[in-house]
Amino acid sequence: MHGYNESYFLLDLKSNFSGPPPSSMAAGPDAYLQGNIRMTLEDPELWKTFHEIGTEMIITKPGRRMFPHCKVNLSGLIPCAKYILLVDMVPEDGFRYKWNKEKWEVAGKAEPQPPCRTYLHPDSPAPGSHWMKQSVSFLKLKLTNNTLDQHGHIILHSMHRYHPRFHIVQADDLFSVRWSVFQTFTFPETSFTAVTAYQNTKITKLKIDHNPFAKGFRDEGTNKKSRRSNKNPACLDKRTKMSDILKRDSAEEDSPPDFCQSSFDGYDGEEGDLPKRKDDESVKEERYSPWGAEREQNARTDSPAGADTRDMYSTEQLVPASASYQPYRFHEYGKSPSPSSSIGSSNSGSGRSSFESRVPDIATVPDHDSSKPRTQEIGPSHCGPQHLPGPQDYTGVLNMTMAQAGKPGVIGHHIYSPYGAEQPLGQWSGPGPAQYPPTHHLTADYTTQAVHHGYHHGNVAEWSQYPLFSYSCW
DNA sequence: TCGTCTAGCACCTTTGAAGTGA
């Protein structure tokens, strides 16, 4: 059991830049070591089980936890160097989906991207040794569909697909302007569809079977849910219907729905028991496909070519490994397809894969003011307990919102409210790519960096709405 | 009419304070 105090501590990255990323950063002294950072997903089998069916995550107005929740293991960090861990949610594509006849179908273009938020692990910053000594859980990360959310939850659109991205930033303190290199990890099996109510009964069953909080809904004969069902004949019918479906699940793979026929191969449907699958096979066979053949094919393009090991497939996909990929190759980014081409295409994969493959594993935050006093300096010779930095003037560095003050000195330090006067809520509502007016200026460097993700915007100012970890916001 | 969303519900786990005994 990890002992992390996971109070909310979120960054609102809509307007987090005030200066250019130093172009020399990629060649910094840590570049080599950064390349050794390795992240593995915990409970990959559970994730895969969900993914094979088509993971759905409930989003609610007050915020809902993820299940399975994000939990990772880290290695390769410099034990005494401090790191910040972040998670954000990236749209999988430019579509809105609907659940129709036991399968997901594209239901049109995606809604305009809600305010981009990133969840910062409350232990951040902590030395590498801290991150590596035990798994890092993002249990308390919450998802919401409330665009006016003031709790700092990650805002998503229902019926849209997302996947979490994990970022490791080597930084001495939370608000350090000297954020240096960061590395990004994604796990294909963690992608999900945000929903306000479960669509796929198989997902419901999986959640009930594996989430301890849903134990009361398990069909073990001793619970009382049948009593509730009996109150209403219609409910009974519904339950019977679902029960049939679940029985088919348990009977397994006899007649899986067409939309995920191949993906069900590895799902044994046993209650309360994860399918025991050979890791190698699960990686090589690439059977995650609740989205139909064309989507599966697209998804595969996200993974590094020739990736036939778990590490390559499910973890460190963004680490530059070949000459064909280098950080800050802005001239290449400029060749990215436009959002319209990506979204409008019937084959969304090109857009998605390009966007994924173009995400830089190394990026920087502008060296805002190196002369600013720092409350804590961590170096190889200093590897003591963690103390959080005191208040500093971080104006123009990061806009942060911290809720649920549970960590004195950090969480209670309200640096920034995304809904404060300088950023009225109104600017977050409204259609179109320019719905979130810029609150600051971006430099050409950052603009270029953002462009490389595959979405073209002609207006430089528009990019100021994009998060530090830029992705598609249409 | 239909798809989506929401509030309220019962059931459950988790958590921490209070009580007890060695």
Next chain:
DNA sequence: ATCACTTCAAAGGTGCTAGACG
């Protein structure tokens, strides 16, 4: 007085459901 353990209630997470909404 301290520590370990148990008990208990509150808080909060979960899916279910009916009804609202566009």
